[in-house]
Amino acid sequence: MRSLLCTMLFLAAPALIAxxxxxxxxxxxxxxxxxxxxVDGDSLQITNKIKVxxxxxxxxxxxxxxxxxxxxxxxxxxxxxxxxxxxxxxSLPSGPDPELFVLSPDGNRLYxxxxxxxxxxxxxxxxxxxxxxxxxxxxxxxxxxxxDGKILVNTSExxxxxHFIDTEKRAVVGNVLVDSRPRVARFxxxxxxxxxxxxxxxxxxxxxxxxxxxxxKIRFEVTGVxxxxxxxxxxxxxxxxxRAFVALGPANRIAEIDTESFEVKRYFLxxxxxxxxxxxxxxxxxxxxxxxxxxxxVIDLERNKVIKSIAVGGAPWGxxxxx
Amino acid sequence: MRFWPLSRRRTDLSNxxxxxxxxxxLPLAGLLxxxxxxxxxxxxxxxxxxxxxxxxRQEDPRTPASFLEPVATDEGLQGARLALADNNSTGxxxxxxxxxxxxxxxxxxxxxxxxxxxxxxxxxFVVADLPGDALLAIADRPEARSMLLFNARAPxxxxxxxxxxxNILHTAASRxxxxxxLAQYLAWKKWSGWSLLIGRDPGDxxxxxxxxxxxxxxGGRIVAEKSWTFDTGNRRTDTGVTTIQSDIPLATQGxxxxxLVVADEAGNFGDYLDGRTWHPRPVAGTQGLIATAWSRVNxxxxxxxxxxxxxxxxxxxxxxxxxxAWLAVRSVGEAATRTGATGFDDLVAYLRSPxxxxxxxxxxxxxxxxxxxxxxxxxLIAGPRMLVSVSPQExxxxxxxxxxxxxxxxxxxKCRFNR
Numbered sequence: 001m002r003s004l005l006c007t008m009l010f011l012a013a014p015a016l017i018a019x020x021x022x023x024x025x026x027x028x029x030x031x032x033x034x035x036x037x038x039v040d041g042d043s044l045q046i047t048n049k050i051k052v053x054x055x056x057x058x059x060x061x062x063x064x065x066x067x068x069x070x071x072x073x074x075x076x077x078x079x080x081x082x083x084x085x086x087x088x089x090x091s092l093p094s095g096p097d098p099e100l101f102v103l104s105p106d107g108n109r110l111y112x113x114x115x116x117x118x119x120x121x122x123x124x125x126x127x128x129x130x131x132x133x134x135x136x137x138x139x140x141x142x143x144x145x146x147x148d149g150k151i152l153v154n155t156s157e158x159x160x161x162x163h164f165i166d167t168e169k170r171a172v173v174g175n176v177l178v179d180s181r182p183r184v185a186r187f188x189x190x191x192x193x194x195x196x197x198x199x200x201x202x203x204x205x206x207x208x209x210x211x212x213x214x215x216x217k218i219r220f221e222v223t224g225v226x227x228x229x230x231x232x233x234x235x236x237x238x239x240x241x242x243r244a245f246v247a248l249g250p251a252n253r254i255a256e257i258d259t260e261s262f263e264v265k266r267y268f269l270x271x272x273x274x275x276x277x278x279x280x281x282x283x284x285x286x287x288x289x290x291x292x293x294x295x296x297x298v299i300d301l302e303r304n305k306v307i308k309s310i311a312v313g314g315a316p317w318g319x320x321x322x323x
Numbered sequence: 324m325r326f327w328p329l330s331r332r333r334t335d336l337s338n339x340x341x342x343x344x345x346x347x348x349l350p351l352a353g354l355l356x357x358x359x360x361x362x363x364x365x366x367x368x369x370x371x372x373x374x375x376x377x378x379x380r381q382e383d384p385r386t387p388a389s390f391l392e393p394v395a396t397d398e399g400l401q402g403a404r405l406a407l408a409d410n411n412s413t414g415x416x417x418x419x420x421x422x423x424x425x426x427x428x429x430x431x432x433x434x435x436x437x438x439x440x441x442x443x444x445x446x447x448f449v450v451a452d453l454p455g456d457a458l459l460a461i462a463d464r465p466e467a468r469s470m471l472l473f474n475a476r477a478p479x480x481x482x483x484x485x486x487x488x489x490n491i492l493h494t495a496a497s498r499x500x501x502x503x504x505l506a507q508y509l510a511w512k513k514w515s516g517w518s519l520l521i522g523r524d525p526g527d528x529x530x531x532x533x534x535x536x537x538x539x540x541x542g543g544r545i546v547a548e549k550s551w552t553f554d555t556g557n558r559r560t561d562t563g564v565t566t567i568q569s570d571i572p573l574a575t576q577g578x579x580x581x582x583l584v585v586a587d588e589a590g591n592f593g594d595y596l597d598g599r600t601w602h603p604r605p606v607a608g609t610q611g612l613i614a615t616a617w618s619r620v621n622x623x624x625x626x627x628x629x630x631x632x633x634x635x636x637x638x639x640x641x642x643x644x645x646x647x648a649w650l651a652v653r654s655v656g657e658a659a660t661r662t663g664a665t666g667f668d669d670l671v672a673y674l675r676s677p678x679x680x681x682x683x684x685x686x687x688x689x690x691x692x693x694x695x696x697x698x699x700x701x702x703l704i705a706g707p708r709m710l711v712s713v714s715p716q717e718x719x720x721x722x723x724x725x726x727x728x729x730x731x732x733x734x735x736x737k738c739r740f741n742r
Contacts, residue, residue: 097627115628118412138412139628157625158682159413160660175416177660180682181625200682228687228724 024280025083025322026287027068028296029056032314036070036081037296041280041321044298044308050086052079058100059318062125063107068320071098071112078110078123083322093130095121100184102143102152104167111152111167113140120154120165134170136163144185144194146209153194155182162196162205164212174212178205186235188259197232197246204232204246206262216262218246225251234276238283245286247274254288254299268306270297281323289316372420373665375652376441377403378461379452380428388594389707393639399452399475400425401637402645403652408636410656419659423652434461442466447667448473450651452644455479455486462488471671473651476644478526478588480533483695483731487738492674492696494650495643496616498533500730504702504714505584505607505614506537507728511716514581514605518547520574520596522587530586530609541719547577551592571599584608611707614714617646618705623713624686650683650698657681685713687726695738699726 024041034056038048053072056079060069068081071094078092078101094101094112098121101112110123120134120143137159144153145167152165155178162185164174179201186195187209194207206216220230231249237259238244244257254268254277271290274297278287286299290309296316298308377400384396403423410421424446426437434453438461441449447470451458455477461467467490474482474493482488483497509515517538521531531548538545553570575583575596583600585608587593593610605612619640622630629649633641641649658670658679673679680688685701692699704712715725721732731738 115625116631137416138409139625156413157628158409159416160657160682161413161416163416172416177417180680180688200680200688226725228726 027320028312028316029059029318030313031317037312048086057317059320060103061320073097092123092128100143102145105149111143113143115139132170137161142183142185144187146187147191153185155185157181176207176212179203183233184235189241195235197235199231202230218262220255222251222253236277247277249273268299271295276318278319278321287319289319291315372422374422374446376424376446376449378426378437378449380432381430398642399644399648402648403450405633405636406649406652435464438466448655450475450648452476455482462491475647475651483697484737487695489740492691494698495647497730498530501614502533502537503729506541506543507714507716507719508704508712510541515544516546516581517543517584518580519545520549520585522551524589526588527586534584546580567595572601575600582607585610613705614702615643617643618703620705620710621703624684626684629684694733694736
């Protein structure tokens with residue numbers, strides 16, 4: 001019996017070392033604290049807080065997964081964090097007040113929305129230089145890029161449009177009107193659709209990427225929540241393209257949407273003013289940033305339950321998960 | 324009749340005013356540099372520009388009691404100019420363009436003639452930066468029948484009730500909206516005993532009326548009412564503080580209260596109150612903790628961007644009158660964006676429809692009430708240096724939208740649009 005147990009342990013041990021069950025790390029940008037909270041996906045405990053520039057919001061992983069790019073809006077730069085050492089190693093010239101950005105699929109370019117200047121700045125990461133900018137509508141915000149990297153979609157909050165930008169020509173090639181204060185733009189993995197959330201409009205517009213027409217407008221209704229409190233912001237889609245999740249801001253809910261019927265299947269009650277969200281690598285969990293309750297909600301997508309909320313710091317805004 | 328378009332006005336003014344004008348004109352030059360792409364593109368497309376008139380009279384600049392506050396000589400107008408630039412940036416993508424036709428009349432200028440001049444230019448949308456009586460005078464002119472006027476200044480409740488007009492939309496908040504917003508916050512704080520101190524201007528009495536009504540609606544108790552009878556005079560006097568220090572305790576002496584509510588719209592004395600009152604209690608109303616449609620202290624809901632765009636353009640911060648003018652010009656732009664139309668009738672129909680909504684940097688969509696043409700909007704509760712809260716407050720419920728708990732709701736409105 002004892003030897004059997006030993007054998008089992010012996011067999012199990014290497015597997016644990018090579019492939020821990022939940023070895024992911026979650027990084028949360030805390031807008032008020034000027035810090036990135038680092039949360040261990042296994043213990044769901046905070047393991048570190050990394051000091052970055054002022055008002056960190058947009059956050060993304062580098063192409064090779066060893067660095068974080070963080071928009072430090074009040075310092076007019078993008079900070080580059082080395083994940084291993086937990087330190088800012090250098091900064092990239094983002095142009096004024098960067099809020100959100102998107103990384104090109106090859107990992108070499110960052111496209112940054114400059115809220116103050118009606119502009120998108122293109123940063124060449126290897127040379128750490130701004131190599132161009134593109135004029136867009138008033139208050140650029142959301143940034144999405146097609147899987148082939150050829151089309152960039154930027155939303156402008158006061159112009160209320162999704163601007164389709166040819167990344168080679170660096171020119172706007174199409175504009176799609178959406179509801180008030182568009183926030184996030186996200187391409188489906190097959191590149192066929194672009195989902196754009198509208199904060200004040202409280203809707204998500206699904207745009208056909210080829211025809212650039214809105215093919216579906218998704219509306220939300222939560223019992224007991226007034227319509228004005230439903231403000232759509234963050235969007236994530238599963239890799240199989242079947243499910244989408246939308247953060248509904250002060251409604252304190254995440255909506256799960258069937259991407260075939262565009263019907264809302266369920267709402268998850270999370271923390272207050274939820275703006276952004278990220279999957280675990282196995283897509284069994286969803287992490288959401290709740291800016292008013294200062295926490296991160298963890299949703300178990302197998303049991304469809306919110307299993308934990310973790311106090312992460314002042315006004316959590318963006319979230320990214322490293323496998 | 325002489326009108327004072329920006330270019331000609333300078334020759335008629337004193338040297339001192341001339342210098343101010345030049346300074347005020349500089350940001351406009353910046354705007355022209357910033358917006359040519361938009362304008363050129365729209366014109367290339369051959370689209371007819373949507374004309375928006377701006378009608379106002381020159382006034383002595385309002386001099387705030389505090390030296391921290393900007394002295395504005397172009398209040399309102401700069402808000403309209405910023406919204407025009409915003410409209411044109413958006414219009415660039417839709418082959419639409421907008422032009423602001425500024426009619427800034429001399430202090431004794433004939434408003435009706437100003438309106439006619441706009442009509443002669445083909446202007447049908449007019450932002451009226453005028454007091455209530457002047458607004459009513461032009462609203463009833465024959466030219467105004469085929470126009471839509473935006474009241475971007477007058478807070479008078481009568482304009483939303485007995486004196487309402489079908490050709491006016493109000494982007495300025497009414498006194499009742501402001502008083503209700505403050506009352507809701509004071510109710511939330513449970514500061515229910517109010518002492519009311521009323522200034523000598525006619526508007527102050529009307530503000531006090533709105534405060535009394537708000538007290539009834541939201542559970543305030545007015546424990547005392549006093550009129551301000553002292554003369555504060557110029558803000559720059561070497562021994563001013565001594566007199567004020569002894570005047571204010573006298574003026575505020577009386578039964579105890581939770582909060583001193585001051586009605587002083589012009590800012591003649593209200594800013595002197597805090598720290599000098601008989602009872603050690605906070606000041607609220609038109610000074611101290613104020614209810615206002617806009618304030619520099621607000622940077623929530625993307626407000627940072629609006630504030631910084633405005634400051635780049637105007638070299639000062641955005642005031643409530645600028646905000647009301649911005650809302651008016653942006654409303655026309657938003658209607659053009661959503662309908663794809665530039666014709667007057669199409670735009671007006673959309674502005675009045677339930678589909679219309681404008682994002683105004685206050686966290687929810689703004690729209691026009693169909694019963695009186697008032698733009699419904701959240702009201703900021705602001706301290707002199709910080710944003711304190713925003714009304715409507717949680718818990719004040721309404722079957723349609725909590726925004727309609729502020730000001731005149733449909734059942735209580737006395738507006739019939741039949742004049």
